[in-house]
Amino acid sequence: MRPPRTEAMIASLATADQRSRPAPFGNTLARLAETRPEIIGMTADLAKYTDLHVFAAAHPDRFYQMGMAEQLLFAAAAGFAREGFMPFATTYAVFAARRAYDFIYMAIAEDRLNVKMVCALPGLTTGYGPSHQATDDLAIFRAVPNLTIIDPCDALEIEQATVAMADHDGPVYMRLLRGNVPLCLDEYGYEFDLTRAKPVRDGADVLFISSGLMTMRTLEAATALQADRVDAAVLHVPVIKPLDEATLLAAIARPGRLVVIAENHSVIGGLGEAVLSAAMRAGLTGRVRHIGLPDAFLDAGALPTLNDRYGTSTARIVEQVKSWL
Amino acid sequence: MAVAGRSAASLNDLAEMARVNRRDVARMFMAAGNGHFGSCYSCTEIVTALYFALMRVDAARPDWPDRDRFILAKGHAAPTLYSALIRRGFMPEDWMDEFEVKVGARLMTHPSRRYQPGVDASQGALGHGLSIGVGMALAGKIDARDHAVYVLMGDAEIHEGSVWEAAMSAAKFRLGNLTAIIDRNGFCVDGRVDDVMPVEPLADKWQAFGWDVIRLDGHDLTALLTALAPRRDAIEGRPRMIIADTVKGKGVSFMEDVRSWHSDAISPEQYACVLEELGEGGA
Numbered sequence: 001m002r003p004p005r006t007e008a009m010i011a012s013l014a015t016a017d018q019r020s021r022p023a024p025f026g027n028t029l030a031r032l033a034e035t036r037p038e039i040i041g042m043t044a045d046l047a048k049y050t051d052l053h054v055f056a057a058a059h060p061d062r063f064y065q066m067g068m069a070e071q072l073l074f075a076a077a078a079g080f081a082r083e084g085f086m087p088f089a090t091t092y093a094v095f096a097a098r099r100a101y102d103f104i105y106m107a108i109a110e111d112r113l114n115v116k117m118v119c120a121l122p123g124l125t126t127g128y129g130p131s132h133q134a135t136d137d138l139a140i141f142r143a144v145p146n147l148t149i150i151d152p153c154d155a156l157e158i159e160q161a162t163v164a165m166a167d168h169d170g171p172v173y174m175r176l177l178r179g180n181v182p183l184c185l186d187e188y189g190y191e192f193d194l195t196r197a198k199p200v201r202d203g204a205d206v207l208f209i210s211s212g213l214m215t216m217r218t219l220e221a222a223t224a225l226q227a228d229r230v231d232a233a234v235l236h237v238p239v240i241k242p243l244d245e246a247t248l249l250a251a252i253a254r255p256g257r258l259v260v261i262a263e264n265h266s267v268i269g270g271l272g273e274a275v276l277s278a279a280m281r282a283g284l285t286g287r288v289r290h291i292g293l294p295d296a297f298l299d300a301g302a303l304p305t306l307n308d309r310y311g312t313s314t315a316r317i318v319e320q321v322k323s324w325l
Numbered sequence: 326m327a328v329a330g331r332s333a334a335s336l337n338d339l340a341e342m343a344r345v346n347r348r349d350v351a352r353m354f355m356a357a358g359n360g361h362f363g364s365c366y367s368c369t370e371i372v373t374a375l376y377f378a379l380m381r382v383d384a385a386r387p388d389w390p391d392r393d394r395f396i397l398a399k400g401h402a403a404p405t406l407y408s409a410l411i412r413r414g415f416m417p418e419d420w421m422d423e424f425e426v427k428v429g430a431r432l433m434t435h436p437s438r439r440y441q442p443g444v445d446a447s448q449g450a451l452g453h454g455l456s457i458g459v460g461m462a463l464a465g466k467i468d469a470r471d472h473a474v475y476v477l478m479g480d481a482e483i484h485e486g487s488v489w490e491a492a493m494s495a496a497k498f499r500l501g502n503l504t505a506i507i508d509r510n511g512f513c514v515d516g517r518v519d520d521v522m523p524v525e526p527l528a529d530k531w532q533a534f535g536w537d538v539i540r541l542d543g544h545d546l547t548a549l550l551t552a553l554a555p556r557r558d559a560i561e562g563r564p565r566m567i568i569a570d571t572v573k574g575k576g577v578s579f580m581e582d583v584r585s586w587h588s589d590a591i592s593p594e595q596y597a598c599v600l601e602e603l604g605e606g607g608a
Contacts, residue, residue, distance in 0.1 A: 064463065067497075069490035072456045076494070079460020082446065085467075087460075103487070106450045107457055111438050 012179030013125060013213070020180040021155035025118060026054030028162040029088055033059050036166065040080060042066055042089045044073040050090035050120045051178045070100040074108060074117070081113035086166065093119035093134030093175060097141060104171075109146045112170050118162075122151065122175035122212060123264030124293055124312060129300035134175075135293045139269020141173050142241055148194070149240040150174040151212035151264075151271075155181035157238060160192035168194055175212060184216050185236075197244040199251070203233035206321060207251055210262040211237045211271045214291075214312070218262050221317040228322060233257070240271055245278045252284050258324060259288045262317065267292040289324050291317060339546050342412065343373045344603055347576050349408035351591075351599045353424035353432065359590040362580050363573035365405040367510035367543070368477060371569055372397075374549040375475060376409035381555070384414035387442040393472050393555060394461055396446045398454020399479035399508060400435035401588075406444070407432050415443030452485030454478060455505055459491050462503040462564075471557040476505045481513035484522050489534070496535025501562030504553065505536075508543065510573040512584050531566040543569025577602050 014020035033039040033055065042064040047053040056063035066073045070091050077087040096104065096119045108115045119137070126132045141149055148170060152158045158174075158181060165172040188200050200215065201222055208218035215236045222232035235251050237244070252259055252275075263271040272290040279288075293310055307313035311320060346369050354360030376382070380393040397406045404424065410416050416431070423430035431440040435449030446457050458476040465472055482488065495503055507527065515521050524530075528538045541548040552567050573587070574580030577599050591599075 064498075066494060067490070069487075069494070071452075071487040072459065072490035072494055075453050075456030075487070076460035076463065076491075079446075079457040079462075080464050081460075082457070083461055083464035085464055102450055103453060103456070106447070107453050110447055 012181070013177050014180040014182045019183045021159075021183055022180050023051040023054050023178065024155040024158040024181050025162055025176055025178065026051030028159045030055045030058035032163060032166055033062065036086070038084060038086045039166065040064060040085050040087050042073055042077055042080075042087050044068055044070045044091045044095065046091050046120070049092075049178060050118060050176060052088070052090045055088075070095045071103045074100045074103045074115070077115045078103075078107035078111075078113050081108070081115050082111075086114050086116065088116045088118055090118045090120070090176070092121045092132060093137040094121065094132055096173070097134060097137040101140060105144055108171050109144045112146045114169055115171050116165050117171070117173045118176050119173065120176040120178050124298060124303065124306055124310065125177070125213070125264070127301050127303050127306060130297040133298050135266045135298060136269070137175070138240055138265045138271070142269060142274065146171060147241065148172045150238055151240055152177070152192075152238055153213060153215040153236060154185050155183045156185045156190060157192050161238065164192055164194045177213060182216060184219060192238060194239060195242075195244060197235055197237040197239070197247040199233065200236045201232070201234040203231040203257075205230050205257060205325070206232035207254070207257040207259045208232055208234045208262060209237060209248065209251070209259065209271070209275055210234065211240060212264045214262040214264050217312070217314045217317055220314040221321065224314065224318045225321060230321070230325065232321070237271060237275075240274065243274050243278065248275055248278060249282050249284060252279055252286065258321070259286055260291060260321060260324075261288065262291040262312075264312065265292055266295055268295050289320070291320065336546060339373055339377055342377045343369050343546070345412060346373055346405060346408040348600065348603050349411065349421060350404040351596060351603070353404045353407065353421050354591055355596045356422050357425035359588065360404065361401045361588045362577070362591070363510065363512060363583070363586040364399060364402045364479065366575045366577065366580065367571035367573050368399070368402055368405055368508045369576065370544045370546055370549060371477060371506055371508065371553075372405050372409050374546055374553055376413055378550055379553055379555060380475070381472065382413065382443070384443070387415060391470060391472055394445045394458075394474045396454045396458050396461075396474070396476045397436055397448055398476050399451065399482055400448030403432070403434060403436045406436055407441070410441070410443040413443070416441060451479065451482045452487040455488050455491035458503055458505070459494050459498070459500065462495070462500040463498055465502050466500070466560055469560070471560060472502070473555040473557070474503050475553070476503070478505060478507050479513070480507050480509045480511065480524060481518045481521065483507065483524055492531065492534040492536070495564040499561050500564045501556060502560040503564045504567065505564065506553070506567045506569055508571050509568055510571045511582075512573045512587055514587060516584065527568050531568075535563060536566040537563045538566045538568065540568040540570065543571035544575055
């Protein structure tokens with residue numbers, strides 16, 4: 001195997017042979033802002049790595065560079081929102097969740113201010129190590145009242161979710177995939193809905209419940225499992241909060257399927273725990289397995305190696321599911 | 326009462342409103358049984374000058390776009406703000422007697438937009454106010470409106486690093502419409518501010534960060550009226566910092582400069598003394 005290059009650690013997620021679209025968030029926001037004068041863009045020295053540079057180039061008079069100061073970023077965004085503007089504030093997910101939490105909780109969420117937080121490097125999407133890997137952002141933000149949380153799968157969903165969050169009146173946190181972002185949901189006639197989990201594929205033996213980019217991998221895994229005559233369904237859950245419990249519980253209640261929850265997040269506090277607690281409260285029982293990042297400070301290194309190590313690569317998902325059947 | 330619901334006409338009226346404000350604060354804390362007396366009484370004249378002489382506000386339109394904004398970053402001095410808003414007609418007077426007392430009381434320890442008309446930003450966590458003010462001042466400049474944004478901070482609040490993030494940005498964005506005030510009463514929870522973490526030389530620090538700085542006696546209404554006047558024709562320019570040297574617990578002899586009155590219980594006997602010292606009449 002060739003040694004990982006540094007640029008691969010933080011650059012685009014899409015590989016050369018994958019279908020992709022460039023900067024789906026930045027391009028969509030720039031287009032939206034043409035007809036919505038209340039939209040402004042703000043960042044903490046990470047426009048380039050959150051695709052907000054596309055917006056900045058298109059609307060330089062509505063772009064605010066706040067410097068490497070995340071607490072200022074989100075509190076100033078609250079000030080803008082108080083005055084009727086709709087700030088899209090970007091940084092890395094680790095800095096939003098860990099460094100600016102109090103500011104997001106008090107200055108934005110309590111008053112339901114219309115701030116859109118769009119944050120890159122969710123879960124294991126960089127090899128830079130724990131300082132940059134947001135394996136805990138969902139656990140942290142799920143505890144914020146009034147906050148809507150989106151974990152999109154691909155370029156198509158990011159485009160649709162960006163429009164949906166602008167149409168939603170209230171604070172939203174979205175995990176961002178940036179650069180050349182893989183495209184897969186278009187093959188399934190997918191449409192994002194801020195209130196719904198979406199069955200993307202049906203199957204009788206296994207039910208994958210996945211969010212974010214893990215849905216790309218559960219769809220690939222479902223295809224691969226066909227070779228072993230395993231029929232796998234995929235239920236995609238892009239909105240972590242508020243959770244579409246009705247759709248989830250109905251899918252889990254269908255008899256005879258192994259339920260596999262897969263998420264690009266620590267196994268603590270993310271989609272898995274949210275779904276399982278809802279299922280317990282509803283009195284559902286069944287066979288459930290959980291694929292996610294370990295309760296550990298992850299290693300640095302090349303992403304393919306790390307995803308294999310932690311069981312979150314497509315190949316490892318297939319292997320694990322076969323071992324559970 | 327002489328000046329209910331409108332601006333004070335004269336310096337005497339303002340001094341009277343400051344006295345009324347201190348009595349209102351004591352009334353709220355007596356209802357609750359304790360409170361941040363020291364922190365409230367050190368900023369009485371600042372808040373009074375703003376709400377009764379300088380700020381463009383209208384109780385009938387709490388969210389009037391052209392109003393001047395005020396953020397009480399040192400949110401634990403909320404009763405001082407509540408009194409000003411009540412005496413300007415934003416909220417009914419009898420809300421004071423529910424302060425912190427019963428479930429559903431609309432006046433609580435810290436200002437909240439969820440319950441209180443006239444409050445421009447919910448506060449309570451120190452170090453948020455100046456950054457919020459930066460956003461509000463930036464928004465004001467987009468439409469070239471001439472309203473002022475005021476942020477009142479405590480002197481120990483500037484221990485928070487976020488204050489300096491905001492300080493840098495206000496100079497970068499030339500927020501001439503932003504005025505910050507530091508209530509330099511010298512005390513925080515664990516002792517004297519300059520023992521806990523020295524903050525001087527304050528004026529030099531803010532000047533170095535690109536602000537116009539004025540230092541004054543924070544109980545001198547005449548000086549405050551000049552220094553805090555809105556700069557409606559200079560919204561593009563250096564932000565303004567007013568360092569107000571104040572006395573914690575000002576106006577009540579047994580509270581002045583006494584650390585325990587940062588937050589303390591008050592007995593009916595002490596309440597009687599407070600009212601006696603602040604004089605009868607008025608409200």
